Amino acid sequence: MTTTRHTLRLGRDDAFENDVIGIPFEIGAGDDSVEVTLSYDRDAAVIDLGCEGTDGWRGWSGGARSSFVIRADAATPGYVPGPLEPGEWSVQLGLYKMPVEPVDVTVVIETPARSAIPDEPLGAPRPDAPRASARNLPAPAGLTWFAGDFHAHSTHSDGAQSLGELAALAVGNGLDFLAVTEHNTVSHHPLLDGVGAAHGITLLPGQEVTTPHGHANAFGEIGWIDFREPAHRWVTEAAERGGLLSINHPLQGDWAWQHPLDALPAALELWHVSWFLEATATAPWALLARWRRDAVLLGGSDYHSPELKYLPGTPVTWVAAEERSPEAILDAVHAGRTAITRLPTPDAPALVRVGVELIAMAADGTVFCDVEGRRRLLHGDRVVLPGSGGPFRLESATGECLAISA
Template identity: 55%
Template structure:
């Protein structure tokens, strides 16, 4: 066994020069596995952890883990298993937050690995009691509205639940599909189809391309997107590979979108849990008003762990699609057939069958379950919704339309 220890003192100058700091190491031709352990004073800084091999990216755990193991057959969640190609590898340290005086960092690399990789928990399927598509909302011919969530995390990045546990959560929330969007990795992608079939829910492959200047979801089984490259390259690469790129939570605290873009992506996560906490907040709508051109609107709970106080489907995104498969849902997103609803009742339990929904159906806008609310357009024009199912001519209003209650809370968007 070979163990190499690298002692580093990283400073703001290192962060300025190269935010993703490589620590090279050598893997011999006969090495069966590798493990890496990272240690530093976590009370004084945040250093993210990742790995790259000679043949490409092997995984990322950000600040969620301080160690990983890779073997030919299995790897720590967030990392790709497979043969260890001989040559120069790199531990990639993301210098996310450093104190002014710098930070001492220790990296221990062992070949073969000194500990087995962490295994995911498996959750037993539960009996489904409700499904969003059971609502049978008015839809164009050959399509149906399916309820889902476009932003969720598992143990493959910084979430606390396994893929199967997240699937169970989606079933209990009444969703037809969930996009699994772990940070800067695609290690979860190979497991999604099997787990989704086992639990009776569509699990859409995604990855949250995550940087200090903004996050974006790359949706689709399109391979890994290099977060270290300029954001403008993400837009082009994702489109060329057949996926959909969505700018995430564009006005959320220190995760707001700051990347300059010459070409805008196809989608925008307009409704994020950060807005959900105060549905009278107008920041996201203001951001959309300045978006130059058409865009498909998505919503996402950004679910990480139950103790945060919310679950999947807060908000709920509806997609008009041929079926709830990931391929059909993504086709619906590409075509712009989406709507977003608050998705929960007053007790914060997801209720996709009863929450107000605002839909574009052929030439009309249809408000379902919105009696007593007010329809508002981008210019501030308002119209009272007087029944539980009301069609409004499609030429009424401009831009984003939303349903608003008497307390000015947004309940649904199209």
């Protein structure tokens, strides 16, 4: 066994100089596993943890873990298993929240690894759970509105539950699909088809490109997007690889979007779960006044834990697709066929586009509002409206956002 110990003094000055620093170490030709342990005063700082191999990125667990193991046949969730290529690797430390007075940071690297990797719970499948798509919202010919969520986390980053447990929650809340968007890793991608099939739900491959200056979701089997590169590279690389990039919760406190961009990405997480705490829809809606009005509008629960007291699908993003395969769902998103509702229930107000018209469902007593702020009270459970000049929303009588459509 080989054990290497690195001790550093790191503080806010170091974070201002570099968000992420690397600590190099060697993997020998006979090494078949590695274990890394990080320790520091967690009351004084927040340091993210990751790993880069000789041949590329091997994973990230942010501030959720203090150690990880990588073996040829398995790895700690968030990290990519596989043979350990000989050469120089590096432990990656993200200096997320650092104090003015530096703290001692210790990194211990051991080959071979000593610790076991626990199995991930599959969760309890619920194949007979009703799906929100059974509501059969009005759709263009040959398409169905499927219900989903474009932002969720498991133990492959900082979520509290396994992929299987996350899928079971989404099915239980009536979702047809769920994008799993782990922070700065794609370790979960090879597992999604199997877990999704076990639970009867489509799990979309995603990754949350995460920095202290803002987050973006990249969707599709497009490989890993390097969060250490400038944000404009995320936009171009996602598009060049056939994926889609969405800026996440752009107005949310410490995680608000701060990266300068000359060209905005195609999609925007207009409705994030944090905006359920707003009394009105004003905050997210005002964003469109200075954003691309042709942006694909998405909603995301940013689900992490049952302790937060909400489920995946808070809010619900509806996608008009030919089927609910990952490819069909993402093709529909590329085409801009999305709508968002506050709830997945059959009696929740919805606003969906069918050709040049908008159709408001369960809409009696709601208020139809355009991006300029013009309003109209609706009468009747099904109301057909002109659809040019969007995006549009439905509000309650007290100003709560109920539904959004482009």
